[in-house]
Structure formats: C-alpha cells, structure tokens
Amino acid sequence: MEWYLENVYEIKAQAPYTFYVPSKEVIGRLKRGDIVKLIFSAPEGKDGFAGERMWVEITERTGDDFKGVLANEPFIVESLEVGDEITFAVEHVCDTEYEDPDAEDLDAYFDTKILVSNDVLEREEFNFMLRDHADEPEDSGWTVMSGFEDDEALNNPEEYQYISIGKVLNIDASILAFIQDEPLCAYERNEEGAFIKIEDYDWDAYLNE
Incomplete structure (x- = not known):
C-alpha cells in the first residue's frame, strides 16, 4: 500500500x-x-x-x-x-x-467548551456571540450562532452542540480580543467583518426565555 x-x-x-x-x-x-x-x-x-x-x-x-x-x-x-x-x-x-x-497551552483550547449552533459548523462562519453564567467548570458560558438560524432552530436544543473552543478559534481567532469578558455580554459582527459589543442587548428577554 x-x-x-x-x-x-x-x-x-x-x-x-x-x-x-x-x-x-x-x-x-x-x-x-x-x-x-x-x-x-x-x-x-x-x-x-x-x-x-x-x-x-x-x-x-x-x-x-x-x-x-x-x-x-x-x-x-x-x-x-x-x-x-x-x-x-x-x-x-x-x-x-x-x-x-x-x-x-493548547490543552486549554481543547478543555474549554463553547455552545455552537449546527449552522455555524455547516457554514464555518459565525456572526453573533453571547456569554451567560456557566454551570460547569469546563463550560465557557459562550454561545455562538451564525446569524442565519431560523426561529425553529434557535429554539431547538438539538440544533446546538458543545465543542472545544479551539475549533471556533480556528474559524475566527479575532474573538480572543474579548473572549475573557465577564458575563453577561454579547457581540455581533458588523458590516466591516469586525465584532462589536452590543451595549443595549435585551438581557431581561433572554434570561426569561
């Protein structure tokens, strides 16, 4: 062979x-x-x-x-x-x-988990991130979405999975600039392709879902 x-x-x-x-x-x-x-x-x-x-x-x-x-x-x-x-x-x-x-150093990227939508993995693209308080030590608290998910996908737990944060960094490492921000925080990608913090994110609505 x-x-x-x-x-x-x-x-x-x-x-x-x-x-x-x-x-x-x-x-x-x-x-x-x-x-x-x-x-x-x-x-x-x-x-x-x-x-x-x-x-x-x-x-x-x-x-x-x-x-x-x-x-x-x-x-x-x-x-x-x-x-x-x-x-x-x-x-x-x-x-x-x-x-x-x-x-x-690489172990930390393997061990730390992040919740992503299946659409992120299919597109290899994400445009929205938010960080909630985590229940488990290995959970970063971050949720990552492509921004193209429909309402059904957004509300279906089966449309999400935990993966190593390193896999998300492989797609776009620019998030290292704010990945240590304390919860609660949210970011979205602007028209220039950079992530900006959403200062007026509706956390009351999110937390009461």
Whole structure:
C-alpha cells in the first residue's frame, strides 16, 4: 500500500488552535534514541481510515533531517513493518516524549467548551456571540450562532452542540480580543467583518426565555 508522511506545519496552519506540533525548543532536543510520532497517510486506506500516527525511533539526525525505525505495528499501512527504516524531516514530527509548554497551552483550547449552533459548523462562519453564567467548570458560558438560524432552530436544543473552543478559534481567532469578558455580554459582527459589543442587548428577554 502506498503511503506518505503528512506535513504537520500545513495541518497546523489549517487548525492552529486544535492541532499540536512540538515547539522549536523540543525539536532542537531530539537525538538518536528518542522516539517521535509521525502521521502516515495511505490514500487507499483500510476500514474507512486513510492514515495513522505511529512512533519512530530516531537512529540518525543531520540538521532537520532524520532516519529512524518504525517502533509500533501498523494497522492501516500494511506495507510497513516494525523495524522498517523511515526517512523523515522536522516537518513530519507531530509529537515527542518530551514535555512541552506549547502542548499545555493548547490543552486549554481543547478543555474549554463553547455552545455552537449546527449552522455555524455547516457554514464555518459565525456572526453573533453571547456569554451567560456557566454551570460547569469546563463550560465557557459562550454561545455562538451564525446569524442565519431560523426561529425553529434557535429554539431547538438539538440544533446546538458543545465543542472545544479551539475549533471556533480556528474559524475566527479575532474573538480572543474579548473572549475573557465577564458575563453577561454579547457581540455581533458588523458590516466591516469586525465584532462589536452590543451595549443595549435585551438581557431581561433572554434570561426569561
């Protein structure tokens, strides 16, 4: 089965708040004998899967280029076996065994939840946000909507789901400017595409729904 290694920096560029890549500091420490994780993609796939992450033990390093041997049994890429030599580079390393502060920062985006309408996920667009008091520690209290939902969708709990806040940031990271605002607060996107605070939002109506 044909396979290739994914460029993790390209994936990171598409999902900066949900996809981890090792920091430059960690990459700089890698040496012979260390184990790193690579993403092996196989276009033909198996059982509906098109790739898998596997550990490789480094046997040689020359600058940003590496050689290593496969350290675990493949499930998808059947043409590979444990011990096979793998040639790879820095841009293929998606994980290591070293502790990394960058990973801890990313954990917060995974662990913090935000309520979004299904329409936001379908459109990959949102234009309205409000923050209520949260009942659970992992709940940010934020609700995000596209602004195109009809009345039926707005009032149907099945049209909403909790996801990691990092997935919303992948769509538009400009909300980091006010994501720590205390509840109660609401924002909408203006004609220029920027979010502005709604100073006269009708909270009485919202809280009495």
